[in-house]
Amino acid sequence: MKINQFKHRLAYFHERFIALAARYDGTIHHSSELETIIDEYAAFITNESNEQVWAELEQQTSSELAPLIEGIRSSSATCVAIMEKYRALKLLNGEIDKTDYFHHIEACIKNEFGSFLVTANSKVLLIGSGSFPMTPLFIAKQTGAEVIGIDIDEEAIALGRKVVERLGNGLKITLEHAFVEQLDAVKDATHIIFSSTVANKYDLLDQLFALTNEQVVVAMRYGDRLKSLFNYPMQATDAHKWKLIESILRPDHVFDIALYQKA
Numbered sequence: 001m002k003i004n005q006f007k008h009r010l011a012y013f014h015e016r017f018i019a020l021a022a023r024y025d026g027t028i029h030h031s032s033e034l035e036t037i038i039d040e041y042a043a044f045i046t047n048e049s050n051e052q053v054w055a056e057l058e059q060q061t062s063s064e065l066a067p068l069i070e071g072i073r074s075s076s077a078t079c080v081a082i083m084e085k086y087r088a089l090k091l092l093n094g095e096i097d098k099t100d101y102f103h104h105i106e107a108c109i110k111n112e113f114g115s116f117l118v119t120a121n122s123k124v125l126l127i128g129s130g131s132f133p134m135t136p137l138f139i140a141k142q143t144g145a146e147v148i149g150i151d152i153d154e155e156a157i158a159l160g161r162k163v164v165e166r167l168g169n170g171l172k173i174t175l176e177h178a179f180v181e182q183l184d185a186v187k188d189a190t191h192i193i194f195s196s197t198v199a200n201k202y203d204l205l206d207q208l209f210a211l212t213n214e215q216v217v218v219a220m221r222y223g224d225r226l227k228s229l230f231n232y233p234m235q236a237t238d239a240h241k242w243k244l245i246e247s248i249l250r251p252d253h254v255f256d257i258a259l260y261q262k263a
Contacts, residue, residue, distance in 0.1 A: 128195030
């Protein structure tokens with residue numbers, strides 16, 4: 001794919017994301033088209049042949065292209081959040097949903113913390129839990145750990161609680177519409193996960209330094225290079241606060257994972 005084709009493809013995805021996000025009305029009426037475009041975009045982002053084109057494009061990035069890059073990152077994140085709502089609504093309506101994007105996420109959860117294992121005694125906090133809380137459900141089922149998910153979207157929390165009630169009855173999962181500074185449980189968290197589509201995640205990480213214990217491990221889902229078009233990228237941290245201890249690179253998945261501990 002040539003650079004001009006690549007740019008036109010990005011513009012196409014961006015336009016579709018904006019249009020499809022505007023159609024969300026609290027029902028599943030417009031879900032199929034959004035699921036299709038998200039799967040196409042995930043395939044585009046993980047296509048190795050597009051990496052070289054993106055590398056060339058980065059060197060030419062102009063003030064004209066920068067808004068498109070930031071815009072598609074934001075619009076795709078919005079659509080992922082909406083697609084989670086569609087998936088939750090389908091589950092609650094008795095339908096089965098299968099999309100490639102969710103398969104990417106579910107496969108990633110298994111290796112989230114590398115060698116820093118989650119056990120039944122762990123307390124896990126997920127920032128950006130969304131409407132279909134796959135990560136809390138997976139972790140709680142597999143380990144018996146207590147998991148708390150927070151999100152600033154009230155509708156997402158309401159749907160997420162119904163999903164947990166349906167799929168995780170009896171599991172130690174709590175979902176809260178809250179900010180990190182409002183959550184007393186933050187100080188007891190042993191593991192913290194940031195969703196890759198949380199735009200201000202590094203600002204929150206900096207804020208968490210004073211709120212968390214010394215042993216906490218943070219898994220930051222991120223995307224660099226081509227993946228930065230679908231995720232917010234890795235940023236430098238204050239060396240006096242957080243140190244990067246491991247990067248889990250997943251070439252075939254839409255985001256990678258950076259693990260941090262206190263310096």
